[in-house]
Amino acid sequence: MLDFFFGHYAYWFSIILFSIGMYGMLFKKTLIKKIIGLSILQSSVILFFVSVASKVDATVPVYDYNIPVENVANYMNPLPHTLMLTAIVVGVATLGVAFTLLIAIYNRYQTLDEQELIERIHD
Amino acid sequence: MDISIVPLLAILVSLVAVPLILFSSSKPNLREGWTILAGVIKFGLVLSLLPGAIDGQTVSLHLFDLAPGMPFELAADPIGVFFAVIASGLWIFTSFYSIGYMRGAGEKKQTRYFASFAICLSATIGIAFSANLLTFIVFYEMLTLATYPLVIHKETKKAINAGRKYLAYTLTAGLLLIAAAGLTYYYTGSIEFNPGGIFADANVPHTAMLIIFILFLGGVGVKAGIMPLHSWLPSAMAAPTPVSALLHAVAVVKSGVFAVIRVVGYVFGTDVMASYGLNDILIVLAGATIILASLLAFAQDNLKRRLAYSTVGHLSYIVLGVALLTPLGMQGGIMHIAAHATMKITLFFCAGAIYVNLHRENISNLNGIAKVMPWTMAAFTIGSMGLAGVPPLNGFVSKWFLALGSLEGEMVLPLIILIISGILNVGYFFPIIQRAYFRKGEGLENYGEASPFMVIPLFATAVLSIFFGMFPNLFFNFFDLATSIAGTLFTGG
């Protein structure tokens, strides 16, 4: 049992981050905090991908004279890392759009508190 | 089977007239000219199919696929031609009558009225000539949609409510029909009408068969006015009278009973109907409808509503005739389509003429009107006598065959129902005639007979019903046609 827990600690870490992100998005009243939650959520998935790529006793996927290329087990898988570079870019773009929207909302309603915002919209 | 483009042309004629009617909106005479021209051409086209139909031939036209394996196909078989002749023939009368009525009553939006009217006729002929269920559904829904503007024509609160009720009933019916057609396709792999029935060779569980039959019955029963699906019909009497006349005595409800014949004879087949015991359901429903509708007719003071309930009753005569599953009964049912059409249209025309001329629509106000409107009331008398089954009018012939049919099927109950309802018919029509002829009227001094546009058509249809009563084979050989249709359905096609 303990082994199961510690053997997959990277995954548990992702799950905890994921839950924190979810919590932030669902229960925080300020829209900025919701975006922070969203960002944490995305990070958890990125970390998950990166941890998938890791191998015990393997090195970075840069050609090393001491290790022949055929010996793939000694190199980490580079693909998830490259994928995550794209995902990070996507995440940054999302943040940009989200903050732009927040500025637009603030200019129109002078608040970023969800409760107040809904009240002002319905007025 | 011969290929002919005539059935398609017969449908398209009045559709082509629609844009012409719309564009001549500002010139009423031209607009009505198109209506009548289309009517005459259509009738001519349909008549040209009649000789072939009497010989039992079918001409068909396969146009394109509506769905893979389900073509858009038209087939002018004897029963289809029979129905088309009646519908298109009476359209000409109604067109003339409409001109008189609509102008006399000063109705608004006459262009919309005549345009919808033309679409309705196309749809009705389409229903008559559909060769398979999907084509049939297309035209059936088209009829529903085109009738809606006619029902709400007056745009009063009552009319709009009637329109909603009408849509609620008929759209639901259309959906049931779609489900039924789908199930038919699932069990048999075919949706093509044929005289032996689609289900003839299919091995379908009893419950499934029952459900499919009930779905079909729900689908076609609404338009056929079978109780308890009839209640839209009296409400729809809020429409102008020519609409009630043509659509609710001829096109819509007759499409309903025509559909019943299609379902019984061409989808299930008479053998399947009998072996699954499905016809018993129909007999019970139709019998109950006949009696109840006749009783309810007594309670109506509004003339059109009384006629509406009478229509509900008479439609079930036809359904009953079909449900007897005997050649003579079937023949009687088919002939009653023609008989009821000519007589009921006469009665509605009379009711409309009285309304436009005297602005009276309740039976209690009709005292003494025979003095000012002698021709109209004469026609009314002929029509109501005919419906009551008095010889030598054409209602008698069809009832006679219905009675023979129930004897042939060795069933007594239908016979008793026929007799009782005949008496009830006399009961609810006679007071009208009695008031018109034998009571003294008030406030009638300044009125005369209605406009000739209305009187001539209504009198012509009355005379027609006498002629057809005495000589059933006159002009169109309806009698022979009905005999041969009934023949094909019972020899197994």
Add this chain to the structure above:
Amino acid sequence: MIETQIPALIALAFVLFAILIPVFSLWRSELAQPLAVVGSGLAATLSLFGFINYLNNGAIRYFFGGWEPPIGIEFVYDGLSAFMVLVINTIALLVLIHSKHISKREFPGKEMPYFTMAMLMMLGFNGMVLTGDLFNFYVFLEISSLASYALIAIGEKQAPFSAFRYLIIGTTGGTLYLLGIGFLYTVTGTLNLIDMSAMLPMVADNTAVIAALILMIVGIGVKAALFPMHGWLPDAYTYASSSSTALIAPIGTKVAAYMLFRIVLYLFGVELIDAVAPLTTVIGVLACIGILYGSIMAIAQTELKRMLAFSSISQIGYIIMGLSLANPFGFAGALLHVVNHAAMKACLFLVSGNLRLKEGHTNITRFDDSFRKKYPWTMASFTVAAISMVGLPPLAGFFSKWYLALGTIDNENWLFLAVILVSSLLNAVYFFRILEKVYMKNPDAADKETIAADVKRNEVSTSMLTPTIILALSLFVIGFANAVIVGFLMNIFPMQ
């Protein structure tokens, strides 16, 4: 040899014009809209050309840079994707033609960013349809989503907030999808759809596979507004500008639904899924609830755009239901409904755009019979589209319901059949309610004619009217030609 390059060219057309529009708009700002029309016109022409090429020569697998999978990324131009790009690009072309006057009225001075975003969004949608790589799909999904958040935020005062809500929900959906493909990648070691579908049966008993599938369905379900993940849709469609809604509503949800088809039918296959869990049934039941919920909510609305938004939720349900049936009839019915609904909804939203431009509102309670005199052609188009939505023959909407009904019967799924029939009636309620108002005088106004004598014909300009009428007429054409379309769709059904 241009035929083999078509898959890339379609997407590149939008990239090109996304660059050209800002450049030319610096010089003359009124050039933005014509350029967008040219761009989508180019893409639509290429799609048509490519579709014909597909019919003659078969599918194309386009490897970017000549790198074959698993190293490179590919575009798969098979029957399904060729069909989809043709539909979405044609609709986009018509909507963009229509948007000329609306853009001047609803967001003056912002034409350049608006049409650039529209191009980027279309790039995303086309990429989603064409790509043969799961991660690449995620990238295109985010491109289209980010552009659509921006497009939705251009609109009424509330629009940025509804766009923000959509952003939160949509990004969560995207992230779940990403997590799902992470699971699949760890199990199969590939991201290519074709490779993965060959490998999945070998690892089917791994729980990660089914978890991945659920995550992906939830993630894409958000974008497709599959019940109960539809919450973002009504606000987003209502407050966005008329042309944004007309562009996003007919296309966006369909593309997501298309991806569900790819994943459920092509990648996994129904047998593999149902061997593990009855997921297709769950999706079907959700779709049914969505159909009924959308229709009932639509009846309760008084704002035309909001009503149409709820109706979209219900119509998406039909498409997903067809997917869950997983038989040729259901498949053909669902994809036919993609075309039908795209055309119908685009037409209806264009009508609502026309009304907003002329009347300044689309509040149903204020509709009256002067509309039919002022906008005869707009209202005629509305009538045709509404009747098609109700599903009356011979209009297009009838046939997709007919095939879906046949599909439910084929599976002996009577519940779904009943849902299809009932929802048709509900559709009739909310559309005939409007038709009654527009074509009849108000009966409460006693003898007085409700049309004021001075009401003049005030129809919208040709550039707005033509797309509206073309879409309405296309419903007749699709209705009569549906056998051809369905014949084609049944041929490409993946599980013979």
